[in-house]
Amino acid sequence: MSAAPATDGRDARTAWLLTAPALMLFVGVLVIPLAMTVMLSFHDWGQYKGIEPVFILKNWHEVATDPYFAEMFWRTFRIALLTTLITAVLGAPEAYILNRMSGRWKSFFLLVILGPLLISVVARTLGWALLFGGNNGLVNKLLMSLGLIGSPLPFMFTETGIVIALAHVMMPFMVLSVWAALQRVDPQIENAALSLGAGPFTIIRRIVLPQIMPGVLSGAIIVFSLSASAFATPAIIGGRRLKVAATLAYDEFLNTLNWPLGAAVAVLLLVALVLIVVGSNALIERRYAEVFR
Amino acid sequence: MSFLELDRVAKQFGAQTVVDDFSLTVGKGEFVSFLGPSGCGKTTTLQMIAGFLDPTRGAIRLEGHDLTVVQPAKRGLGIVFQSYALFPHMTAAENVAFGLEMRRVPRSECSERVRATLAMVGLAGYEERYPRRMSGGQQQRVALARALVIRPSVLLLDEPLSNLDAKLREEMQIELRQIQRNLGTTTILVTHDQNEAMSLSDRIVVMSQGRIEQIGTPQETYERPASAFVSQFLGKTNDFAATIDRTATPGQLIAGSWSAPAPAGLAGPVTVSIRPERIGFGDAGLAAKIVTRIFQGNHWLFQCESECGAVIVIRQNDGQPQPAEGEAVRLAWRPEDMSLRRAGGAA
Numbered sequence: 001m002s003a004a005p006a007t008d009g010r011d012a013r014t015a016w017l018l019t020a021p022a023l024m025l026f027v028g029v030l031v032i033p034l035a036m037t038v039m040l041s042f043h044d045w046g047q048y049k050g051i052e053p054v055f056i057l058k059n060w061h062e063v064a065t066d067p068y069f070a071e072m073f074w075r076t077f078r079i080a081l082l083t084t085l086i087t088a089v090l091g092a093p094e095a096y097i098l099n100r101m102s103g104r105w106k107s108f109f110l111l112v113i114l115g116p117l118l119i120s121v122v123a124r125t126l127g128w129a130l131l132f133g134g135n136n137g138l139v140n141k142l143l144m145s146l147g148l149i150g151s152p153l154p155f156m157f158t159e160t161g162i163v164i165a166l167a168h169v170m171m172p173f174m175v176l177s178v179w180a181a182l183q184r185v186d187p188q189i190e191n192a193a194l195s196l197g198a199g200p201f202t203i204i205r206r207i208v209l210p211q212i213m214p215g216v217l218s219g220a221i222i223v224f225s226l227s228a229s230a231f232a233t234p235a236i237i238g239g240r241r242l243k244v245a246a247t248l249a250y251d252e253f254l255n256t257l258n259w260p261l262g263a264a265v266a267v268l269l270l271v272a273l274v275l276i277v278v279g280s281n282a283l284i285e286r287r288y289a290e291v292f293r
Numbered sequence: 294m295s296f297l298e299l300d301r302v303a304k305q306f307g308a309q310t311v312v313d314d315f316s317l318t319v320g321k322g323e324f325v326s327f328l329g330p331s332g333c334g335k336t337t338t339l340q341m342i343a344g345f346l347d348p349t350r351g352a353i354r355l356e357g358h359d360l361t362v363v364q365p366a367k368r369g370l371g372i373v374f375q376s377y378a379l380f381p382h383m384t385a386a387e388n389v390a391f392g393l394e395m396r397r398v399p400r401s402e403c404s405e406r407v408r409a410t411l412a413m414v415g416l417a418g419y420e421e422r423y424p425r426r427m428s429g430g431q432q433q434r435v436a437l438a439r440a441l442v443i444r445p446s447v448l449l450l451d452e453p454l455s456n457l458d459a460k461l462r463e464e465m466q467i468e469l470r471q472i473q474r475n476l477g478t479t480t481i482l483v484t485h486d487q488n489e490a491m492s493l494s495d496r497i498v499v500m501s502q503g504r505i506e507q508i509g510t511p512q513e514t515y516e517r518p519a520s521a522f523v524s525q526f527l528g529k530t531n532d533f534a535a536t537i538d539r540t541a542t543p544g545q546l547i548a549g550s551w552s553a554p555a556p557a558g559l560a561g562p563v564t565v566s567i568r569p570e571r572i573g574f575g576d577a578g579l580a581a582k583i584v585t586r587i588f589q590g591n592h593w594l595f596q597c598e599s600e601c602g603a604v605i606v607i608r609q610n611d612g613q614p615q616p617a618e619g620e621a622v623r624l625a626w627r628p629e630d631m632s633l634r635r636a637g638g639a640a
Contacts, residue, residue: 191345192378194365196443197395206391210382 034270041263051259059264069248069265073272076245079162080228084220086167091174092216096208098175099182117172121232128165129236132156157241165233170226174219181215217284225273245269296321296479297342297447302351304337311337312503315351319447322477324470326490329500330526335483338500339449342481344368355446366395371440371478375452377432379424385411385435386420392443410442411435413472430461437469441476448473450482454489466492487527491515499523515568517632524566524632531572533601534636535565546633549600551579556628562636567626569594569605574616575625579604586618599624 041059044052063069098109116124131138132155140152155161185208193207231246238244243251245265252262295318302315312334319325327335340346342353344365353360360368380388386407393403411417414434424432433453440448453469454462470493473480484490490497491511499506499514499522507519518524521532535548537555544555548565570592581599593615595606604624608615616622 186376186378188374188376188378189380191343191365192372192374192439193380193391194345195343195368195370195372196392196439197366197369198391199366202395207380211380 037263038267040260041267043260045258045260059261063264072243072245072248076228079159080224082163083166083170083227084224087170087174087223088216088220091171092178095175095178113175114172116169125165125233125236132161157239161237162234165237166227170223173222177219178212178215181212185211214288221277225277228273298354300352302348305349310503321479324473324480324495326482326484326494326497328484328490328497333500334503335500339451339483343370343372343449369446371445371448373436373440373450373453377436379432379435381424384421384423388435389439389442406442410438414438429457448478448480452483529569529605531567531604532564536562559633564634564636566632569607571630572606572624572626574622578623578625581622581624583616583618583620
């Protein structure tokens with residue numbers, strides 16, 4: 001590619017011109033509001049004076065020192081991590097089995113798995129709330145009639161409940177991600193391992209799993225970041241009693257009306273997520289660079 | 294003598310019969326090719342030997358023992374796949390070592406055998422490479438080493454060379470044959486490439502539509518094709534219609550105004566089949582006119598129009614002057630170079 005400088009300049013101008021609409025939209029609806037939120041987190045707020053556009057670290061100091069916020073954030077990431085683990089442990093085998101199914105069954109079960117994406121998050125989570133519903137919930141009744149538990153388990157307003165509902169919501173993302181990785185696996189490779197004397201368990205562990213691991217990990221990144229920033233599910237299952245970062249920010253904005261503090265929480269959640277996602281992505285890329293390119 | 298035996302093996306998928314009545318005995322150390330167009334059932338047969346598919350009918354025996362009751366993982370066969378099916382997350386050495394690990398071969402012996410086998414296929418020094426960093430030919434060699442390192446009783450090759458370019462394929466053919474000879478491993482090759490089958494095999498099994506058309510040495514199948522399919526599939530051939538008149542003595546083979554003494558046996562309408570390189574230009578014979586003349590380096594290719602239809606003639610480029618386009622010629626051949634079949638049927 002050896003273009004003369006003159007045409008180079010024009011090419012660059014054309015490129016800028018062509019991307020301008022998308023870029024302006026991006027700046028207008030994402031960069032500016034985000035910058036304003038960051039600015040907001042440095043403003044002052046008082047019960048009677050409202051928001052004062054000054055530059056102070058009061059909100060950040062409060063978020064950093066008050067153990068209440070630390071608890072919220074730990075809970076948020078604990079829930080996200082557990083959800084990610086559950087989707088990985090259930091979703092990866094699910095994708096593998098799905099991939100081995102034939103024709104009609106495959107499309108049917110793919111639809112079942114993608115089903116949650118077709119229903120509103122709120123409707124889905126309310127469905128879970130009905131299933132959990134206190135001591136007389138369907139899930140508890142079922143578990144008790146099966147003799148698995150003696151007394152009803154608390155699902156509503158607990159982390160367990162949030163994790164279960166989130167795992168259901170997030171499952172399609174994990175399954176699709178692993179599914180995409182499975183498409184790149186040579187269909188003869190299991191036969192190759194079989195002919196060399198490997199048993200079914202060894203084939204999964206030594207041959208299939210290492211090859212779909214990048215899919216599992218990228219699925220995990222998606223699920224983790226979506227779970228950590230999820231709002232509807234924790235809001236309905238956890239309610240006011242069990243807050244996570246997203247519902248906390250919401251409450252600061254709309255109930256306490258302390259916008260600057262809510263902004264600080266939101267920005268902190270964003271920064272933490274970006275760091276986690278970028279960090280683990282870099283780690284994954286370095287780990288698998290040799291093998292997958 | 295029989296080492297691997299397939300006895301009336303058949304495979305059906307639903308109502309469709311993919312392989313039918315396949316019987317073959319393979320001697321120890323023999324190199325046998327399954328040759329046929331795609332969809333003729335050759336790969337299905339190979340997969341039944343490997344154990345990836347179960348035969349619907351028939352038996353497969355290895356050294357007299359029923360192979361179909363043995364798990365594929367326990368059959369101890371080496372397989373090279375068309376796509377190579379290398380493990381992309383393992384280095385060349387790890388790929389080759391996998392089969393030995395599964396056999397719990399001690400570590401020191403394992404690494405020695407891996408090193409020796411990679412050296413044998415010409416990949417010494419490539420132990421730590423990942424498959425995606427290797428060329429197609431190198432990947433092919435790793436796949437071969439991986440199949441051979443376990444010292445398989447039978448080596449199964451499923452179109453192993455079809456993804457290589459022509460020059461590399463020729464090199465690999467020669468190398469594959471040498472390695473096979475040196476090790477004495479009984480080998481079955483599945484291919485649709487007649488040149489590959491002929492240059493590598495001791496015997497060729499020509500297949501069509503799930504059935505065996507002919508089993509024979511490369512020369513036998515080429516020189517004495519058992520059916521029209523075999524003669525068409527293996528190399529170029531000229532077929533034309535003729536009749537044998539038994540009322541005259543001796544019997545006459547007649548095609549248009551051309552006639553020759555008829556060999557014993559057949560009578561009535563027949564198909565005459567002659568290889569293009571066996572036809573010469575002479576003073577007497579079938580009258581024809583040269584339509585096109587193509588120079589192909591070591592030989593000339595003539596397309597002639599005779600009264601029995603189009604005939605292809607191949608002449609060695611031996612420096613002799615050759616007839617020009619449009620020239621009238623006489624096509625002649627020795628009687629033993631011609632094969633006769635009852636018209637429309639098998640020989």
